[in-house]
């Protein structure tokens with residue numbers, strides 16, 4: 336069966352709508368003319384209808400805006416300020432938004448609009464509302480107070496569908512509840528506090544980093560963390576690791592020693608290919624989201640996710656198929672495991688999913704969603720954490736001292752140890768504040784609503800039904816009016832000293848790296864445990880960390896002109912970029928010094 340590309344399907348729908356409009360206009364005009372005994376040549380009717388189309392479109396927009404203004408006034412509210420672009424349809428603003436993904440710093444463009452219009456404004460792309468907000472009360476409304484009025488929405492399903500399918504990230508209502516219910520037991524406290532899996536893979540990380548440093552080369556820490564989180568996630572979720580850490584780590588672009596593909600095992604190559612495809616899919620859907628409803632026009636010749644998704648599917652499907660076959664051969668797999676483990680839950684996500692369905696598509700979608708959730712987010716946070724530690728020696732030393740005091744130089748930490756590592760938690764939270772793994776997110780309203788005005792002297796804001804709202808925790812968590820004058824600085828003590836009471840505890844909704852409300856991250860505790868575990872093992876072994884800037888490919892380094900920018904952008908040593916999650920462009924190349932036994 337031929338599958339239409341998104342662009343052809345989009346144009347087909349447009350053509351069908353336009354044909355309907357033309358035929359209605361034609362027969363309508365002919366009927367009116369007949370009733371008046373006037374005869375019109377066919378071509379004049381059709382030409383008239385074609386010329387009238389943009390005029391009618393414009394009239395519709397004017398009428399819609401007028402009725403929204405009137406409705407807002409009736410409710411004692413006002414419209415969200417509209418950004419005024421220089422080109423019709425605010426196409427120049429769309430370009431700024433797309434350019435900021437390709438060439439800019441997260442929030443570029445949007446920060447300027449925030450200065451001009453305040454923390455909530457309407458990008459109004461192609462005459463369609465797209466609200467952007469960084470206001471905690473608005474984000475609280477989206478995620479908690481008005482949860483039932485804000486959905487991911489049909490436009491989101493279509494934009495993300497070719498990658499996320501109907502998984503937990505791309506569903507609402509009963510489908511979302513179904514995914515959430517079958518996934519939740521996997522994150523029960525006793526499961527996420529079983530550190531055997533973390534220990535196995537963290538030991539491999541430390542060993543392989545040492546080997547590479549001993550060869551005289553830095554390591555791309557981001558790449559190592561993506562492998563670590565892929566291995567731990569697959570071990571935790573499916574019961575067997577894909578062993579991405581066993582592949583040879585990449586060498587820097589300027590190294591005399593190069594990556595030799597033939598040295599890699601087949602499974603390592605497959606894991607590398609999967610990682611590439613996985614990132615590519617996320618990049619493509621992030622661009623689609625920024626192009627609003629026009630995105631199919633960029634995919635007329637082909638669905639850009641097709642090739643990378645083929646690779647992703649070829650990786651996941653055998654895992655799913657094997658699980659289905661196991662289930663067929665051993666129908667009571669979950670019960671068998673329950674009996675075997677005598678109280679200790681060793682069932683994997685797949686085991687739980689198989690209790691509810693053996694539909695390969697549902698299984699694949701769910702697994703892919705959880706892999707995106709579980710791999711890139713923690714890898715991103717650990718990467719930015721090491722970046723910050725490499726720039727703040729005092730923080731690194733204090734964190735290491737805490738680890739050595741509470742856990743010691745060699746011992747494997749347990750759950751109680753991690754609870755005692757208060758400074759560690761502050762370092763992770765401060766990393767998540769400045770570099771949240773999911774910096775931007777989006778929802779769509781179902782019914783009209785009213786939000787408080789960021790400026791209390793002005794009337795509240797009116798949101799029409801069916802409005803897309805993008806919210807950014809990245810921008811909110813750097814706001815000086817919410818976090819104090821030093822909001823742009825990395826200072827973990829703000830989660831421990833009087834600033835905690837003054838800012839965060841006064842309003843919990845100013846810090847939302849894991850979201851909030853019914854859709855709050857299911858893996859939050861797992862993520863804290865995994866990240867803390869990895870940091871303990873790293874800092875037990877290494878006492879110094881520094882960036883190797885020469886190893887970043889020149890085209891991936893932060894542009895020189897950034898030094899004239901406001902805020903952290905001016906001082907970034909690596910380029911933070913984003914698809915669905917935040918990452919370091921070109922990798923995070925670091926050197927580490929092994930701790931002497933005396934130091935430990």
Ligand code: HEM
Pocket residue numbers: 503504515518568705708709710712713716771772773776848849850853854855856857858859861862
């Ligand atoms: C630092 C690490 C992490 C961060 C910052 C993070 C952040 C988030 C955020 C912001 C969401 C909301 C997404 C949305 O509604 O659009 C989310 C949802 C979710 N996360 Fe995490 N996450 C992290 C780690 C993990 C891990 C390790 C797992 C699992 C292994 C996980 C599983 C999930 C799931 C299943 C959801 C979907 C919840 C739903 O829609 O009901 N997360 N996470």
